[in-house]
Structure formats: structure tokens, C-alpha cells
Amino acid sequence: MTKNLLHICVLLLLFSACKPKNKPATATDNTDHNTASSSPTKISNTALIILxxxxxxxxxxxxxxxxCCKNLFTNPDPNRKVVSLGVVDNQNKATFLFEATPDIATQVKALxxxxxxxxxxIPTGIFLTHAHIGHYAGLMFLGKEAMNASNTPVYTMPKMKTFLEENGPWSQLxxxxxxxxxxxxxxxxxxLTSNLKVVPFTVPHRDEFSETVGYTIIGPNKRALFIPDIDKWNKWGQDITTEIAKVDYAFIDATFFDAEEINNRDISEIPHPFIIESMGLFKELPATEKSxxxxxxxxxxxxxxxxKSxxxxxxxxxxxxxxxxxxxYNL
Structure with missing residues (x-):
């Protein structure tokens, strides 16, 4: 083998080793919802993206x-962002953000x-569920110290609206x-657009400053349910299994896995449906509903x-x- 041919072979091997082994996901290639992507997928239709x-x-x-935190202070996981959804409507050139979190800077960029x-x-509109820090504190970055946004639409229920209007620093916004x-x-x-509708609905939660809502997000073809915070399912006036049957995707509260996880606090002060409870409640659902x-x-x-746990x-x-x-998730 000549020296030039040897060099060519080495270069080909290096190029092959650097090529990605799996094709990137597309907006329709989302069958494995349990695999995180390292970067946002380009959405070419109307779809929801987890932020x-x-x-x-x-x-x-x-x-x-x-x-659970020991190594993350020095080696943070870039995929660990506070709960938020984004919705993109390419036809109408609109984007919507659900929840204004402390991670809003990177989340609106990803959207x-x-x-x-x-x-x-800044998105076409922002939807808030309630006045707990992870769900509205990101609004501060729309103020003059940061983005100095102009009339960004923020959708809220009446009590939340009054809270923002009458309490600083939100009233300054x-x-x-x-x-x-x-x-x-x-x-x-x-x-919202010719392709998107949203229906807010109240759910029971610790409503110190505002009511708490979930959302049904309705696209041209599919629907999504979003309930990031709720007390126990049996405190709600609706049957959660019935509500899941009405949609194609359900994003629901999974704050705690079970009671053992928070044995250092009074669980009555922070009620949520444990994952173990929800799985028991949904145990008899057909596979299509569970999915x-x-x-x-x-x-x-x-x-x-x-x-991986x-x-x-x-x-x-x-x-x-x-x-x-x-x-x-296509809508």
C-alpha cells in the first residue's frame, strides 16, 4: 500500500468514526417519548415541544x-429545566410558551x-398556570433590567391577573x-390562530395568591392535556381518566414518586398525586390510554x-x- 493510499484510508476511518450513528429526530419521529434530545427539533407543522x-x-x-444533587452543583445537567411547554404554529408564524419559569431565557431561545x-x-403569547415560583417568576426577565419587552400577551385567570397588577415587582411590568x-x-x-385553541380549567392546589389551572391545547389534529400541579386526583371535580380519554397526550403532575421520598416534611402541606398512586389509578386502562x-x-x-433509574x-x-x-408532539 502506498503512503498516499494509507493516508486516504486513515482519513476515511476518522470521518466514519465522527459521523452520527443515529439520524436526528424530526417533528414526526417522536415514537420514543422517553428519550431526550440534546437540542430542539425543527418543527415544520403545528406541534408541542417540552422545554x-x-x-x-x-x-x-x-x-x-x-x-440527587451532590454532583449537579459542579456538573449541572443542561436538560434539567423547570417545567414548561412550547407550542409552534408554523403556518401562522406563531409561538406560545406555557409557564414563565426561572429558566425562561434558555427556554424561549429553544422555542x-x-x-x-x-x-x-419573545413568544407570541405566554400562558401561566398559577403563582408559584416555577410557573411565573420568569416574567421578571421581560422587564427593563433584562428584555424590556413590549406588550407581551400573558394569559391568566382573574385572581392571577389581579395579583400581577397589584403587587410589585410584577405591577411594574x-x-x-x-x-x-x-x-x-x-x-x-x-x-389563538386558525390552528390553535386553548381551554383553561381550574384544578385544586395551594392557591395562596392565585387560582391554579390546567390547559387543554387543541391543534388541527390532536389535543394535549397539561396539568403540572394539582392536589390529589380525588379532590378534583373531574375524573382524570375521562379527561385523558378526550386527548391524545396528557402531561400530568409527577412531583413525587412516593411518600418515602419526602419523609422529612409534612406531606399534608405539599399534596400532590404520587406517581405510584397515579399508576395505581390508571392500572386498568388499556395500553393505548396509558401511552x-x-x-x-x-x-x-x-x-x-x-x-436510567x-x-x-x-x-x-x-x-x-x-x-x-x-x-x-404533533398537534
Whole structure:
């Protein structure tokens, strides 16, 4: 073999080793919802994208001394963002953000980058569920110290609207016209574009400053249910299994896996449906219904937050999904 031919062979081997072994996911290639993508997928139609899956305080959580946080302070996981969904409507060149989290800077950038058009830096509209830190604190970055946005539509229920208008620093966003609050009503459909509708509905939760809502997100072909925070399912006036039957995807509260996880706190002060309880409730559902369910809003202590954990594998084995950042769901 000549020296030149040897060089060519070496270069070919190196090139082959550097090529990606798997093709990147597309907006229609989302059959495995339990696999996180390292970057947003380009959406060419109308679709929903997961922008965060973690409970309000993030992961690692401030002051945490447990093993679940130990290495994350020095080696943070870029996929651990506070719970948020994005929706893209390419036909109408619109983007919508569900929840304004402390991670809003990277989340709105990911939403913009997922659009198959030159989307604005700030979404066409922002939907809030309630006044707990992980769900609205990101609004601060729309103010003059940061983005200094102009009249960004923020959709809220009446009590949340009053809270933002009458309490600083949020009232400054209103006064400076960084945000324009759009009042919503329980179970009243909002027509956002020719391809998108949203229906807010109240759910029971710790409503210190505002009511708490979930959303039904309606696209041209499919529907999604989004309930990141709720008390126990039996406290709600609706039957969750009936509501799941009405949609194609359900993103539901998975804050804690079970009671043992938070044995250092009074569970009555932070009621949520444990994953283990929800799986028991949904146990008799057919496989097609179970596959709609995507657990989301994981506390930093929740072992299912780690997709490789025994608990996460148990959830998937039972026919459910663990929500993963950057996964796309066609609407």
C-alpha cells in the first residue's frame, strides 16, 4: 500500500468514526417519548415541544445535600429545566410558551430555534398556570433590567391577573407595558390562530395568591392535556381518566414518586398525586390510554427524574412515559 493510499484510508476511518450513528429526530419521529434530545427539533407543522420537566426550584435545588444533587452543583445537567411547554404554529408564524419559569431565557431561545420560520425572541403569547415560583417568576426577565419587552400577551385567570397588577415587582411590568395581561375564564375556549385553541380549567392546589389551572391545547389534529400541579386526583371535580380519554397526550403532575421520598416534611402541606398512586389509578386502562400519559414536573428528589433509574424503568414498563426535554408532539 502506498503512503498516499494509507493516508486516504486513515482519513476515511476518522470521518466514519465522527459521523452520527443515529439520524436526528424530526417533528414526526417522536415514537420514543422517553428519550431526550440534546437540542430542539425543527418543527415544520403545528406541534408541542417540552422545554422543561423539573419542579419549581429546579435540580439541583438550593441547599440540597442529598445524593440527587451532590454532583449537579459542579456538573449541572443542561436538560434539567423547570417545567414548561412550547407550542409552534408554523403556518401562522406563531409561538406560545406555557409557564414563565426561572429558566425562561434558555427556554424561549429553544422555542424560537424549534420553529421553522424566523420566530421572534419573545413568544407570541405566554400562558401561566398559577403563582408559584416555577410557573411565573420568569416574567421578571421581560422587564427593563433584562428584555424590556413590549406588550407581551400573558394569559391568566382573574385572581392571577389581579395579583400581577397589584403587587410589585410584577405591577411594574404592567405599568411599563412590558406585558399585556389577557384575562381568561374557566373552561372558555381561546382561539389563538386558525390552528390553535386553548381551554383553561381550574384544578385544586395551594392557591395562596392565585387560582391554579390546567390547559387543554387543541391543534388541527390532536389535543394535549397539561396539568403540572394539582392536589390529589380525588379532590378534583373531574375524573382524570375521562379527561385523558378526550386527548391524545396528557402531561400530568409527577412531583413525587412516593411518600418515602419526602419523609422529612409534612406531606399534608405539599399534596400532590404520587406517581405510584397515579399508576395505581390508571392500572386498568388499556395500553393505548396509558401511552398518552407523560409524567412531568419532577421534584429534584424524585428518582424517576433520572430516566436510567429503576423507578423510571418501572414507570415505562407499566406503559407510561417520562416526559423528556426537547421531545416534540404533533398537534
Amino acid at each position: 422543561g420537566t423539573v419542579q419549581d426550584a429546579g435540580s439541583p435545588q438550593i441547599g440540597c445535600k442529598k445524593d 424560537k430555534n424549534s420553529a421553522n420560520f424566523n420566530a421572534q425572541e 404592567v405599568a411599563n407595558k412590558n406585558i399585556a395581561i389577557k384575562a381568561t375564564e374557566n373552561k372558555q375556549t381561546l382561539e 398518552k400519559i407523560n409524567f412531568i414536573h419532577f421534584n429534584h428528589t424524585n428518582p424517576a427524574l433520572n430516566i 429503576t423507578k423510571a424503568k418501572q414507570v415505562i414498563k407499566n406503559g407510561f412515559n417520562i416526559a423528556q426535554i426537547n421531545t416534540v
